[in-house]
Amino acid sequence: MVTLRRVFSLLLALITAGIASYLAFGYFLSDGLQWLDLARVVLLAISVAWLAWGGMLALNGLFNSRREIEWQEAPEPPTARTAVLVPVYNEDPAKTFSHVAAMAQSLSRAGAGTQFDFVILSDTTDSRIAVAEEFWLGRLKEEIGDTCRLFYRRRNTNPGKKAGNIADFIRTSGALYDYLIMLDADSLMEGATMIEMVRRMEVDPELGLLQTLPKVTRARSFFGRAIQFSASYYSPVYASGVAELQGREGPFWGHNAITRTRAFAQSCGLPTLPGRPPFGGHILSHDFVEAALLARNGWKVRIDPDLRGSYEEGPDNIIDYAKRDRRWCQGNLQHGRIIAAPGLKLWSRFTFAQGIMAYIAAPLWALFLVASIAAPAIKVHPDYFPVPGLPVFPRVEHANALALLTGVFGLLIGPKILIVIDGALSGRNRRFGGTIRCLLDMFVEIACTSILAPIMMLFQSRAVCQVMTGADAGWPAANREAGRVTLSEAWAASWWIVVVGLVTVGAAYRFAPDYLFWVMLVAGPQIAAPLLISASSLTGSKFGQLKLFATPEELTPTPVMQAQQAILTRWRSGAEMQPVHTVLEVPKLREPSKIRAKR
Amino acid sequence: MDVRDKDFHRQDVLRECSLPSAPMAMPEQALTRQHLLRNAFRPLLQWLIAR
Numbered sequence: 063m064v065t066l067r068r069v070f071s072l073l074l075a076l077i078t079a080g081i082a083s084y085l086a087f088g089y090f091l092s093d094g095l096q097w098l099d100l101a102r103v104v105l106l107a108i109s110v111a112w113l114a115w116g117g118m119l120a121l122n123g124l125f126n127s128r129r130e131i132e133w134q135e136a137p138e139p140p141t142a143r144t145a146v147l148v149p150v151y152n153e154d155p156a157k158t159f160s161h162v163a164a165m166a167q168s169l170s171r172a173g174a175g176t177q178f179d180f181v182i183l184s185d186t187t188d189s190r191i192a193v194a195e196e197f198w199l200g201r202l203k204e205e206i207g208d209t210c211r212l213f214y215r216r217r218n219t220n221p222g223k224k225a226g227n228i229a230d231f232i233r234t235s236g237a238l239y240d241y242l243i244m245l246d247a248d249s250l251m252e253g254a255t256m257i258e259m260v261r262r263m264e265v266d267p268e269l270g271l272l273q274t275l276p277k278v279t280r281a282r283s284f285f286g287r288a289i290q291f292s293a294s295y296y297s298p299v300y301a302s303g304v305a306e307l308q309g310r311e312g313p314f315w316g317h318n319a320i321t322r323t324r325a326f327a328q329s330c331g332l333p334t335l336p337g338r339p340p341f342g343g344h345i346l347s348h349d350f351v352e353a354a355l356l357a358r359n360g361w362k363v364r365i366d367p368d369l370r371g372s373y374e375e376g377p378d379n380i381i382d383y384a385k386r387d388r389r390w391c392q393g394n395l396q397h398g399r400i401i402a403a404p405g406l407k408l409w410s411r412f413t414f415a416q417g418i419m420a421y422i423a424a425p426l427w428a429l430f431l432v433a434s435i436a437a438p439a440i441k442v443h444p445d446y447f448p449v450p451g452l453p454v455f456p457r458v459e460h461a462n463a464l465a466l467l468t469g470v471f472g473l474l475i476g477p478k479i480l481i482v483i484d485g486a487l488s489g490r491n492r493r494f495g496g497t498i499r500c501l502l503d504m505f506v507e508i509a510c511t512s513i514l515a516p517i518m519m520l521f522q523s524r525a526v527c528q529v530m531t532g533a534d535a536g537w538p539a540a541n542r543e544a545g546r547v548t549l550s551e552a553w554a555a556s557w558w559i560v561v562v563g564l565v566t567v568g569a570a571y572r573f574a575p576d577y578l579f580w581v582m583l584v585a586g587p588q589i590a591a592p593l594l595i596s597a598s599s600l601t602g603s604k605f606g607q608l609k610l611f612a613t614p615e616e617l618t619p620t621p622v623m624q625a626q627q628a629i630l631t632r633w634r635s636g637a638e639m640q641p642v643h644t645v646l647e648v649p650k651l652r653e654p655s656k657i658r659a660k661r
Numbered sequence: 662m663d664v665r666d667k668d669f670h671r672q673d674v675l676r677e678c679s680l681p682s683a684p685m686a687m688p689e690q691a692l693t694r695q696h697l698l699r700n701a702f703r704p705l706l707q708w709l710i711a712r
Contacts, residue, residue, distance in 0.1 A: 169708070200674040214678040229687055236685030323685065331689040355690060 071118040079111035105430040120477035123303030139174035142240040155198040155246040164626035165320040168253030170209035184216035225348035234294035243304040252371030270361025272370035286378035291611035316349035347393025354410035378545025379599035391525040424522030439573035453481035552595035563588030
C-alpha cells in the first residue's frame with residue numbers, strides 16, 4: 063500500500079512538471095525556439111516537480127487519518143531504562159539546564175523519574191562556558207534532587223562532533239540503557255510524551271527509532287514568529303504526509319527522538335569520509351545517514367506526528383536562519399557521496415535526494431530567472447514573410463504563460479489554503495484563535511515568505527556554490543542579544559544581495575524591458591534586503607497584542623514550558639544565587655581541565 | 662562562601678555526576694571507502710565550468 067502511495071505521489075508530481083513543461087514549451091516556441099529555451103524548460107520542469115512534491119506531501123498529510131488521534135497517557139510507568147541525552151556545545155548552560163530540570167520534574171510527576179536518567183554530554187570548547195556548565199550543574203542537581211539521576215561528561219576534544227559525542231556515550235555507558243532519547247540543547251519534552259515514546263518502542267520490538275515532530279517555541283521577532291507559526295500550523299500536516307509515505311524508512315532529524323540503544327549501536331557507527339571537507343571528513347548531517355543505516359539493518363524508523371509535547375527553538379532572524387541553512391546545505395550535499403552506498407533502501411536514497419534537492423532548488427530557480435532575462439537578448443527576430451507576399455504573425459501563447467503562472471502560484475499557496483480549510487472543518491483552527499485568525503496569519507505569512515524568498519534564494523544559492531567549490535566566505539559578526547539585527551549588521555551580511563538585485567534590474571532594463579515588472583518582484587526585495595533583514599528581526603509586544611502568528615503553545619503554554627520558564631526566571635533572578643559573571647571569573651583561579659583531572 | 666568552597670562543591674557534584682562505565686560495542690559501518698562516491702558534484706561542476 064505504501065509503495066502504491068509513493069508511486070502515485072511521485073507520478074502526480076512528475077505529471078505536474080510535465081504539464082508545466084508543455085505550457086512553457088508552447089509559450090517559448092511562439093517566438094522561435096532556441097537552445098536557451100530548452101534549458102529554461104528543463105530548469106522549470108525540475109523546479110516545478112520539486113514544488114509539486116511538496117504539494118503531494120501536504121495532500122498525503124491531509125488524508126492521513128492518524129494525524130490527530132488522541133493517545134491516553136500510559137497507565138503505568140515503563141520498566142525499561144532510558145537515558146535522556148542532552149549534547150551541548152558552547153550553549154548557555156543556565157538555559158539548557160533549566161530545560162533538563164523542567165523535564166526531570168515532569169517525569170517525576172508522571173511517576174517515572176527513576177526509569178529515566180539525564181545525561182549532559184558536553185563538547186564545549188570555551189573554557190569559560192565549561193566552568194559555567196559545572197557551576198550550573200550544581201544548581202541543576204539541587205533543583206531536581208533525587209527525582210531523576212543526572213550525569214555530566216565533557217570531552218576534551220570533540221571528534222565526530224555531535225554524532226561522535228553520542229557514539230562516545232554509547233561506547234562508554236550504552237549497555238546500561240534500553241533506550242536513548244536524543245535531544246538538542248534547546249529541546250523540551252513533556253514527561254508524558256517521553257513515557258509514551260518508551261511505551262511505543264516496547265510495543266514494537268522492530269522499531270529502531272521513533273521521531274516526534276517538535277514544535278518551535280519562544281520565538282520573539284517577527285521573522286521567528288512567522289517560522290514558529292509555520293512549524294506549528296503547517297508542519298504537522300506535511301509531517302503526516304511524510305508519515306504516510308515512510309513505510310519502514312521514516313526520517314530522523316537528530317533530536318526529540320527515541321532510539322533502541324542496541325539497534326543504534328549495531329547500525330549507526332559512522333565512518334569518516336575520505337578526502338577533505340566539505341565533501342570529506344565527518345558526516346555533518348548524520349541524522350539522515352543514521353536513519354538510513356538503521357533501515358538497512360532491518361530496523362523500523364518511524365515518525366509519529368501525533369506525539370504532542372515535543373518542542374525546540376528556532377532562529378529569530380534571517381542571518382541566523384541562513385547560517386543554519388549553510389550548515390545544513392553542506393551536510394545535505396555531502397549525502398551525494400553516500401546516496402549510492404550499498405544495501406541502503408530505495409526510500410532512504412530518495413530521502414537523501416530530497417535533502418539535496420531542498421538546496422539545489424534555489425540555484426535552479428536563480429538560473430531559470432537568469433535564462434529568462436537573457437533569452438530576449440539572443441532572440442532571433444521572427445520571419446514575418448516565410449512566403450513572399452503574405453505576412454504570417456507569430457501567435458504569442460499568453461494563455462500558456464498565464465496558466466503556468468497560476469499553476470506555480472497554486473503549488474506555492476494551494477496546500478496552505480487546503481490546510482486552513484481542513485483546520486476549519488476539523489476544528490483545529492480553534493486552537494490557533496479561529497479560522498478568520500488563521501486566514502489572516504496565512505495571508506501575512508505568505509506575503510512575508512514571498513517577499514523574503516528572493517533573498518533566501520540567493521543565500522541558499524551562495525551556500526550551494528560555496529560547498530561545491532569548497533570555499534567558505536565566513537560570516538560577519540552580529541549581535542545575537544535578543545536576536546535583533548541592526549541595519550549595519552544586516553548590510554554587512556547582505557550588501558552583495560543588493561548588488562545582485564541592482565545588476566538584475568539593470569540587465570532586465572537592457573535586455574528584457576517587457577519583463578521589468580516581473581523582474582522587480584524578485585529584484586526589489588533583494589535591493590531592500592538589509593532593510594527587510596533588520597526589520598523582520600524586530601521584537602515587540604505589538605505582535606503579541608495583535609496575536610499575529612499566535613500558536614496554541616503560546617496562547618496556553620504547556621506544563622513543562624511553564625515549569626522551564628519559572629525555573630530559569632528563578633535561577634536568573636539573582637535572589638537565590640550569585641550572578642553568572644562571578645561564576646565566569648572562576649577560570650582565572652582554576653582551569654576546568656585541572657578540576658576534571660583531579661576528579 | 663568563597664570561590665574555593667564553590668570549587669570544592671563543584672568537584673563534589675562532578676564526581677557524583679560522572680558517567681558510569683557500561684561499554685557497548687559500536688562498530689564502524691562498512692559503507693565507507695570503496696563504496697562511497699568520491700564526489701558526486703565536482704565532476705558535474707567541472708563539466709559546467711568547462712562549458
